[in-house]
Amino acid sequence: MLPLHCLQQTSLEYRIPASSLERIVQTTKALRKRHPGDAGIGIAGIQPGWLAILRQHGFRTHQLATNDCQNLQAAAWILANNQRIRKAYHHVSGVPGYILKDARYASKVTGVPANVLLAIAWQESDFDPHAVSPKGAQGLMQFIPATWSAYGRGSPFDPKASLIAGGDYLHHLYDDFHNWSLAFAGYNAGGQAVRNYGDQIPPYPQTQAYVPAVLNHYQELQTHLEPVSLDQAQPAPHIIESSPPGQ
Numbered sequence: 001m002l003p004l005h006c007l008q009q010t011s012l013e014y015r016i017p018a019s020s021l022e023r024i025v026q027t028t029k030a031l032r033k034r035h036p037g038d039a040g041i042g043i044a045g046i047q048p049g050w051l052a053i054l055r056q057h058g059f060r061t062h063q064l065a066t067n068d069c070q071n072l073q074a075a076a077w078i079l080a081n082n083q084r085i086r087k088a089y090h091h092v093s094g095v096p097g098y099i100l101k102d103a104r105y106a107s108k109v110t111g112v113p114a115n116v117l118l119a120i121a122w123q124e125s126d127f128d129p130h131a132v133s134p135k136g137a138q139g140l141m142q143f144i145p146a147t148w149s150a151y152g153r154g155s156p157f158d159p160k161a162s163l164i165a166g167g168d169y170l171h172h173l174y175d176d177f178h179n180w181s182l183a184f185a186g187y188n189a190g191g192q193a194v195r196n197y198g199d200q201i202p203p204y205p206q207t208q209a210y211v212p213a214v215l216n217h218y219q220e221l222q223t224h225l226e227p228v229s230l231d232q233a234q235p236a237p238h239i240i241e242s243s244p245p246g247q
Helices: 004-014 018-034 048-056 068-081 083-092 097-110 114-125 145-151 159-177 180-189 191-196 205-224
Strands: none
Touching (some): 114 180, 180 205
């Protein structure tokens, strides 16, 4: 049980509302029940990728797993530094391990970097494999039925199948345009729309907002996962397999 004085002191020191800190603790606890290996370190679920940064700023990271108060203070420090880190902390720490595992597998099968797949999944569904949009797009990578019939196998609500189909589609778009921004635009608006506007991002407000959002997610993921420069992230050749292996 987190001592009340620790919560209040941390809130005052880092100017983070106590309610926000309590919500982090509750979210971590719930995630640990569902996916024990994915909830990070300690009471606030600090991800291992933060440890080196925290050490550089004076935190005794070897105590974060056992000292709840120090763990919460480290989480508050992450949240307090700036808006960019705050956004990354909330979302990236919430990527379920099974989705990360499936993204890495889909990357091997399709040749598209895992961080690219995760950036799209973040923007499309906020990592919800059961998402359905008002327009009928389905699953983690938000496929409409027509596109799923061309690239998908199985159910669009199966996160591994969705990520593989998304990788195949992105690989196809990258082969067409040789540019990730245009591939992302094609994922949102359709490749024909990109071609219709002279291989430029179409002037649709949704697509104009979509491409920089995906690029921002990609950069956030770079902070926490295996960094791959987008300039060097050309898709590798596909691996042809009869069917994805089981979990």
